[in-house]
Amino acid sequence: MAQESAAEGKYLYGIMRLGTPFNLGSRSVGEQGVPIYQIVVDDLAALVSDSPIVEYEGSRRNLMAHTRVLEEAMQYGTVLPVRFGIVAPSEDAVRRQLSGARGDELRAALDQMEGRVELGLKAFWYEDVIFGEVVNENSQIRQLRDSLAGKSPEETYYERIRLGELIEGELARRRGEDAARIIERLRPLVEAVHEQPAITDRMVVNAAFLIRRAAEPEIDAAVNELDAELGKRMMFKLVGPAPLYNFVSLKIGWS
Numbered sequence: 001m002a003q004e005s006a007a008e009g010k011y012l013y014g015i016m017r018l019g020t021p022f023n024l025g026s027r028s029v030g031e032q033g034v035p036i037y038q039i040v041v042d043d044l045a046a047l048v049s050d051s052p053i054v055e056y057e058g059s060r061r062n063l064m065a066h067t068r069v070l071e072e073a074m075q076y077g078t079v080l081p082v083r084f085g086i087v088a089p090s091e092d093a094v095r096r097q098l099s100g101a102r103g104d105e106l107r108a109a110l111d112q113m114e115g116r117v118e119l120g121l122k123a124f125w126y127e128d129v130i131f132g133e134v135v136n137e138n139s140q141i142r143q144l145r146d147s148l149a150g151k152s153p154e155e156t157y158y159e160r161i162r163l164g165e166l167i168e169g170e171l172a173r174r175r176g177e178d179a180a181r182i183i184e185r186l187r188p189l190v191e192a193v194h195e196q197p198a199i200t201d202r203m204v205v206n207a208a209f210l211i212r213r214a215a216e217p218e219i220d221a222a223v224n225e226l227d228a229e230l231g232k233r234m235m236f237k238l239v240g241p242a243p244l245y246n247f248v249s250l251k252i253g254w255s
Contacts, residue, residue: 010039010088011051012252013069014079014243015098015106018045024072029056029065029084036069039091041098044106047073048094056085070243078114080106081243086252097252106250113248116191117213117241121223123182123205125234130202133233134170141166171201178204178234182226189219194246204234208246216241 011029018040028034028049038045047069056062066084073079088094098106135142144163148156175198182205183193192210199206211219223238 009051009053010046010048010091010094011056012082012086012088012094013047013049013066014073014081015044015046015110015250016073016077016079017107017110018043019077024069027065027068029062029069030054039094039098041095041103044098044103046094046098047079048088051087053087053089056087058084067243074117074241074243078110078116079243080109080113080248080250081245082250082252083245088252109248109250113244115213116210116244116247117216118244118246119190119209119211119216119219119238119240120242121182121186121205121207121209122203122237122239123178123234124200124202124237125178125204126232127202129233130171130174131167134167134174138166138170141170175204178230182230183207185226186219186222189215189222192247208242210244210247213241 013029013036018038024036024047028036028051030049030051034049034051036047036049039048040046063084070079070081088097096102135145141163144159144166148159148163153160179195183195186209187193190209190211194208194210196206196208198204209219220238223236227236
């Protein structure tokens with residue numbers, strides 16, 4: 001955490017409608033033991049904690065603290081998450097964000113997201129299974145691999161590069177087919193899909209779904225069906241309900 005000023009600001013977590021007062025037990029970002037509370041304007045409430053005006057380091061502890069506040073607040077109503085690391089210079093600055101035309105924008109966003117949550121889905125191939133499929137079902141790859149048996153890496157340098165390129169291309173093709181099959185199975189059950197790039201060679205799906213909270217059991221059942229069909233080839237990890245990070249983008253500025 002690189003200090004820029006000793007002045008006290010307000011760290012923002014999210015925006016929600018004011019309902020039954022509640023106390024959050026989550027740890028605040030930054031200094032431990034600082035309470036989370038609400039700054040209220042009419043029917044809107046900003047979840048904040050007192051904070052020096054600093055640039056917060058994106059450490060695992062800080063990121064988890066930010067997320068846990070939002071996850072706990074979700075139990076009391078729809079929350080528009082503010083991205084990590086936003087510190088308002090004063091309480092008045094927060095109040096201005098909840099007032100006037102800006103407040104109307106926030107109310108409209110809350111109406112749009114009312115009763116909705118985010119679910120994350122990741123699917124991973126089993127490495128031995130997918131590579132077995134690639135070699136056994138692609139004759140060009142199989143023949144090239146077999147031709148390298150017993151030969152030194154030095155004398156087959158370019159052939160091995162070519163083999164790697166063929167395997168990479170085949171994995172990309174299969175990933176596209178498998179991902180499309182999974183996403184299309186779930187698409188009728190969700191309101192929106194946010195697909196993100198695979199971050200490992202084994203990853204097939206890295207997606208977030210916007211759903212109505214009441215639809216969560218139906219999504220869970222559908223993923224279990226996919227696991228029953230494809231579980232010998234890949235494993236599934238369904239995470240949530242989570243804050244609406246991939247479907248809400250709040251722009252915060254101070255004047």
